[in-house]
Amino acid sequence: MTAVITGVGVVAPTGIGVEEHWTAVVNGDTAIRPISRFDASGYPVRHAGEIREFDAAERVPSLLVPQTDHWTHLGFQAAEMALADAGVDPAELPEYEMAVVTAASSGGTEFGQKEIQKLWSKGSRAVGAYQSIAWFYAASTGQISIRHGMRGPCGVIANEQAGGLDVLAQARRMLRNGAKVVVSGGTDASLCPYGLTAQLSSGLLSRDPDPARAFRPFTPGAAGYLPGEGGGKLIIEDAAHAAARGVRAPYGEVAGYAATFDPPPRSGRPPTLRRAIDGALADAAITAAEVDVVFADAMGEAGADLREAAAISAVFGPYGVPVAAPKVLTGRLYAGGAPLDVITALMCMRDGIVPAVPGGWELDPEQHIDLVQGEPRRMPVRTVLVLARGYGGFNAALVLRAP
Amino acid sequence: MADLGLDELKKIMRTCGVAESVDLDGEILDVPFEQLGYDSLAVLEIQGQIEQEFAVAMSDDALEHTKTPRQMLDFANDLITTGA
The missing domain is CATH 3.40.47.10 (Thiolase/Chalcone synthase)
Known part of the structure; x- marks a missing residue:
């Protein structure tokens, strides 16, 4: 069994869609800008990589918008693009042969913050029913699985940045165990007061106010990193399965981990x-x-x-x-x-x-x-x-x- | 306090989103919420918003009695009238 990548979807500060992202990367166009999702002027970190021009109402099915956090909205969009890129129509494949495993780090912090505010200002009965499903780490995996009718094995790996690679290896294991197509990858979106405050607690964020200087890995006196939101989803598939449905050139192989x-x-x-x-x-x-x-x-x-x-x-x-x-x-x-x-x-x-x-x-x-x-x-x-x-x-x- | 009317209920339902094939301005009074695209969690959310707006408390078994918009209106208005 060879695990190949047959589709990719990008929702990142550098662009929505892989080509837009890649062009920005090759040109070295930075997406680090002042935080605009909330008033960050009182915070020690005021710059981040935000996704611009993402309107959930336009990109996410209406019923799913209020049920899910921004991070899951981004995940929906990335998964949809990856599936389209791979030429996979989930309606045409056996539902138990399609699996989902995504990485999660912050969970639905922005959603959770709004509900916490309701709890503290109006009491427990004001907390919305969707809080129960929107915040938690498996929400994106579960929602993608439900939306696309993917009833094979599903999972989430929550170990911060490393999980984004661990899920690709987990996808390969799922293929070895009989799944044919796996939606994998991950997104994160935690640029809200609660999310940023939680991130600050690690002590690893750069407090350098100059965005051009703040995040410079491998330089003397590197001061930490700036946060961002978004990520990508990938379709991982058994090479033989991909070939059988006519995929001529997968992007590459998950060869070692x-x-x-x-x-x-x-x-x-x-x-x-x-x-x-x-x-x-x-x-x-x-x-x-x-x-x-x-x-x-x-x-x-x-x-x-x-x-x-x-x-x-x-x-x-x-x-x-x-x-x-x-x-x-x-x-x-x-x-x-x-x-x-x-x-x-x-x-x-x-x-x-x-x-x-x-x-x-x-x-x-x-x-x-x-x-x-x-x-x-x-x-x-x-x-x-x-x-x-x-x-x-x-x-x-x-x-x-x-x- | 004023009763819960259909327009108000629809406004609340819209905050939960609207399924692609559904027209909330059509004949929906006796169509089960499930067929309108609202699962049990969505109905709980709708109930929660009614509770907040009309300062009533719905019992845990209210789901059983609020399967359609008409049932929801009747159930809620009963509570609102009796001040429960």
Whole structure:
């Protein structure tokens, strides 16, 4: 069984639809702007990657709009685009052979905040019935499953940013267990007062007021990251099933994967991202030399960057592989971040273009990685390694191979 | 307090969305909510909004007695009239 990606859908600050997103990424057009979804002037973080021009009333079925959070609205849209892109009409496939597994990180915070406000201002009876289904992590998976009649195995993985890769591996397991088509990926949308306050508690957000300087991973004095919203959905399919229904050129193959969990702080034991990379390469049965590009987790926090750069240079050698970090254009999207990176990596393979971070950054000389900077690098790309880390010690590594 | 009228009920129903094939301005009084696209959770939401607007409290078994818009109007107005 070979797990291939046959459809992608993007709802990101950089664009709605994969081509709009990819064009922005290649051009290095940043989507980081002042937060507009609420008055953030009193908050220590005032810039983010917001999705512009997304009107749920236009894009989501009327009955589903009030039942679901903004994050699920984005998930609906991304899933719909991915299905259309794959040429999959769920009405034509056996319902128990279609599965859904998405990553979730914040859940429905904006929805939840409105209901909490009702609770505190008007009492418990004012809390709407939909709160029971809108906030929780499995809401997007469940709603996508119901909407498209996908009654095969369904699940959600909630471990912040790493989950966006873990779900693709879970989709591959589902295919091995008999599912034929899996909707996977993830979105997150937590740019509301409650959501931003929760994010601030990690201490990892950049408080630098200059949006051009705030989120600069792998630079000396990196101050943290800026948040964003959105993500992407992917259709993962058994290659034989895809071929049988006439798919000639899937985007790529989910070729290898591994996940690890870091030891607790002050344990004296080393972090385990490197072990995840080694495991993913072994799972794909390739050597490090065969990897053309690495999409980094690129958290932008000094210690985290140092650990990631050390893991990359330990596996690939100092400056041994081009490294991309397109999330500097969108901010960190949590559950949506890694799926978007995977889709961007598929475009990178398709077009032979490795996206760059803005030029003019002074990179940290202690971090021996070849971060693509200034101009995108044109080169043949057959194999990409995507990395993601989730708050609290989760690491995931995924190998994508061109078809 | 004024009774709950059909127009007011429809306004509340619209906040829960409207199914693509449904015209709330058509003959809906005796059409079950389910056929109008509102599942039991949506009906709970509609009840909750009526409770808030008319300061009444519906019992847990109210769902059994509010299967259609007409039943909802009757049930709610009974509560509103008796001040329950």
